[in-house]
Amino acid sequence: MPRNKYPEITERKILDTATKLFFEKGWEQTTIQDIVDEIGDITRGAFYHHFKSKEDIIEAVLNRLATENDPFKEVKKIAGLNGLEKLKKAFLLSFENIGQLEAIKTIPKILSNPKLIAKQLIECVNSGAPDILAFIEEGLLDGSISVEYPKQTAETFMLLTNIWLSPIIFSVDTDEYLLKAKHLQDLFNHIGLPVIDDKILETLVMVHKTIKNI
Template sequence: MARNKHPEETVARILDVAMRLFVERGYEQTSMQNIIDELGGLTKGAVYHHFSSKDDIFLAAMDRVMAPGVERLRRIRDAEGMTGREKIQAMFDSGARGMDSAFFSQADPELDPMRNPRMLATEYRDLFAVSAHELMMPVIEQGVEDGTIQTEYPRELAEAIALLNNLWCVPAFFPARDEGEQARRVAFMNAFMKGMGLDIVLDPQVSLETWRRRCGGRPADEGAQPLG
């Protein structure tokens, strides 16, 4: 068998086809054979050379979906001439629109994280290792050093913010019942972070726009008004 001189192109081709099928059909309705059949001549052996299972393909495809956003946050983390507080604010501003609108607006409902445990598992897998420890904690530590963030618990603060902001506040993972509840969550996050020595602001309008895209724009419950 001739050696593949461009394995990265083969991997990209497999992921392109697989993600299209996952979006169109859903994860459970897409088989390895479906993926192979759509690859136009690429053999089963070639696919299994790079990926041992459909799960492996799915995880790699989701990593690729998330990669541009993670890279943006890494650039902010490593930027010169910014305080720790400014970097955290920039991270929140950069990630506010995230992959939610670009990816989930096209996806089969089965890929909704609330219906598919694989989506939640993929997010939770990277929640602490990437979001909290790799990206946010070094910036909080910088803020403590430069005096713009006041906390004795940089690691714990990074973990708590990552957990709340990446799961609890994101409509794709734990949707609020209405706009009022979503607004209260954002208000709570702002109050929580300020109380923890991290005086930054999440934009409630961006959060509500995301909620409307995910949840259909149901009117706010009159009994659930924003805090403040």
């Protein structure tokens, strides 16, 4: 069989097709053979050349969704905001675009996988926290934020909001979810990071109710 001259094109086709099928059928119902058959012009061997397992392909799909909906990049384009306002806006966008709501029905069982959760924990600290830290440092300079430990605060913020507050990883009813959000509000207010205001609380409740109804 001739060597594939354009492996990046094949990988993109696999990702595009897998994303489409995961959204349509759900992750559990989609097989690797389904993806291969839908593409039509690759073999299972070609698939495994790019992705070793279904876990690998779903991780790649989730990573691409996160990259396509990066709230930090969007907020950096907005002029006239102080550090705290940038952080609030990014937080709002991250929940308003939470992996594209129509796709959430495919995600809960995926994120129950301990390996993927562990990788997400590492991603929160290594990839997400530096963006939070940049906004916190801006806030320290402009006076809108007054935390004592900026780096540690950024990491804690990412871990708690992306893991503990995730309505996908930890499934609770809306009343309990609101209590969790208010607890984080008190916690961050106490350390000088008043990022969770009433508007954000309302958005969190709205998103939670939407997810529960999908």
